[in-house]
Amino acid sequence: MSNPRFGRMITAMVTPFTDDGSLDLSRAAELAEKLLLENSDALVVCGTTGESPTIFYDQKLDLFRAIIESVAGRVPVIANAGDNCTDDSVKFAREVEALGVDAIMAVVPYYNKPPQEGLYRHFRAIAEAVSVPVILYNIPARCVINMEPETILRLAHDCENIVAVKQANSDLTQAAAIIAEAPKGFEVLAGDDELALPMMATGGTGVISVISNIAGQRFKEMILAQVAGDHTRALRIHIELLPLMKTLFMTANPIMIKKALALCGFPVGQVRLPLIEATESQTAELAFVLQKLGIIHTEKES
Numbered sequence: 468m469s470n471p472r473f474g475r476m477i478t479a480m481v482t483p484f485t486d487d488g489s490l491d492l493s494r495a496a497e498l499a500e501k502l503l504l505e506n507s508d509a510l511v512v513c514g515t516t517g518e519s520p521t522i523f524y525d526q527k528l529d530l531f532r533a534i535i536e537s538v539a540g541r542v543p544v545i546a547n548a549g550d551n552c553t554d555d556s557v558k559f560a561r562e563v564e565a566l567g568v569d570a571i572m573a574v575v576p577y578y579n580k581p582p583q584e585g586l587y588r589h590f591r592a593i594a595e596a597v598s599v600p601v602i603l604y605n606i607p608a609r610c611v612i613n614m615e616p617e618t619i620l621r622l623a624h625d626c627e628n629i630v631a632v633k634q635a636n637s638d639l640t641q642a643a644a645i646i647a648e649a650p651k652g653f654e655v656l657a658g659d660d661e662l663a664l665p666m667m668a669t670g671g672t673g674v675i676s677v678i679s680n681i682a683g684q685r686f687k688e689m690i691l692a693q694v695a696g697d698h699t700r701a702l703r704i705h706i707e708l709l710p711l712m713k714t715l716f717m718t719a720n721p722i723m724i725k726k727a728l729a730l731c732g733f734p735v736g737q738v739r740l741p742l743i744e745a746t747e748s749q750t751a752e753l754a755f756v757l758q759k760l761g762i763i764h765t766e767k768e769s
Contacts, residue, residue, distance in 0.1 A: 471654055472600065472630060473543050473570065474508020475673030475690045478680060479516035481721050481728065482530065484736035490526055491736060496537035498680075498735065505683035508673075509543040510534060511572060515609065516677050516721045519547050521739040524559055531566050545602065549573025553589045557596045564597045571597060572633065574604040575614050583618045594626040601628055606635035606658060616644040623653045633658040633675050639665055646670040660686070660712045664705045667693050677720060678712055681727045682762060707760070714756045718745065723753055730754055730763055 480502065483494035499510060512534050513519045513527050522530070531546050538544055546568040548560045553576075560571050573593050575586060594601045603622065607613040613636060622629045623645075634642050635658025646655050646669060654672040657663040663674035667690070679686050689704035715723045719742055726745040728735050730753065737744055745753070757763045 471672045472652070473545065473654075473656075473673075475694065476507055476679055476683065476687050477509040477511055477545065477656065477673065477675045478502050478507040478683065479511045479514045479675050479677055480534070481680060481725055481735050482513060482517040482522060484739065486736065488737070488739060490522075490530060492529060492533040494735060495530060495533050498733070499534050499537045501733065502680065502683065503538070503541060505679070506687040507542065507679055507683055509545055509569075510538065511545045511547060511675055514547040514572060514604075514675075515574075515606070516680075516724060517547065518721060518739055518742070521742075524562075527559075528562060528566065531563060531568060535567055543569035545570045545572050547572045547574070547604070549576075549593065549604065551576035551579055553592050556589070556593050560593050560597050564599050568599065570600040570602055570630075572602040572604050574606065575610040575612060577610040580612050583615055586612075586614050586618050587621055590622050590629065591626055594622070594629050598628065600630040601626070602656070603629060603632040604635070604658070605632055608635070613641075616641050616648075619645055620648050623649050630654065631656055631672070634666065634671075635659050635662075637662060639669050642666050642671060643669050660715075661709065664689065664693060664701055668698075677715055677724050678708065680724050681731050681757075682708060682711065682760070710756050711760060711762075714753050717749060717752070723749065726750055727753055727757065730757055732763075 483491040485491045513530055535544050546563045548563045548571045550556045605614040619632050631654040633656050642655055656672055657666040657674040660676050660678045689701050693701035722738055722742055722745050725735055
């Protein structure tokens with residue numbers, strides 16, 4: 468298998484905030500450095516995990532600049548620039564490209580529920596507005612609609628710079644259909660940590676990951692074991708990490724991953740409303756799972 472364009476473990480970064488809810492750009496740069504040290508192959512900035520719905524366009528541009536400067540070309544920086552208005556998405560994608568990002572990710576338009584032809588025209592307009600690679604983001608659980616394999620394949624064949632899809636759809640038959648008919652070089656990336664191993668077994672390239680914010684080295688071991696053909700080891704690590712994957716999504720992402728970073732000694736601030744902080748019981752359950760995996764330690768253990 469050839470080396471993938473963006474690597475195999477792409478981390479969806481959280482967005483750090485200060486105590487008053489402002490962007491914490493210095494902490495974002497520190498987080499990017501931490502993730503690189505923990506083997507992230509690329510970074511997605513201001514996606515779902517980065518709380519994109521509550522970050523204004525000018526703040527997103529500031530955040531992209533900070534991460535580009537911090538990373539300094541060591542790994543690809545992928546900026547989430549999609550919205551549910553095509554004109555806004557096109558305009559913003561051009562602004563983001565001018566900053567020097569390595570790729571743009573664009574989500575399926577949410578709330579307005581466009582038909583498949585509308586999705587095709589939306590993503591084609593974005594792709595034609597920029598020259599950098601574009602990653603489609605299909606997440607039906609949040610967007611209400613699913614971008615069908617036929618639409619994804621049509622875009623992949625018609626738009627040279629649409630190079631991948633983040634497939635946060637648990638239907639592996641759809642992923643397999645895309646992989647089977649996609650043009651050479653088009654990549655299917657799991658959009659959910661639980662899907663990473665089964666989707667790679669189906670022929671997917673890798674994953675855009677949440678768990679890699681706190682367990683990147685171990686998760687990368689799973690990915691590399693799968694690539695190397697050591698499927699037994701890959702499955703063992705997958706099963707080991709599965710309780711954490713599930714706990715991180717016991718409530719709306721990124722509530723739990725932000726709490727996990729704090730428990731691991733790397734606080735990144737709170738979430739912005741309408742998201743709220745993890746409850747005491749949620750925090751206790753998360754701490755138990757992190758302790759069981761040896762990611763954090765009790766005072767008695769330390």
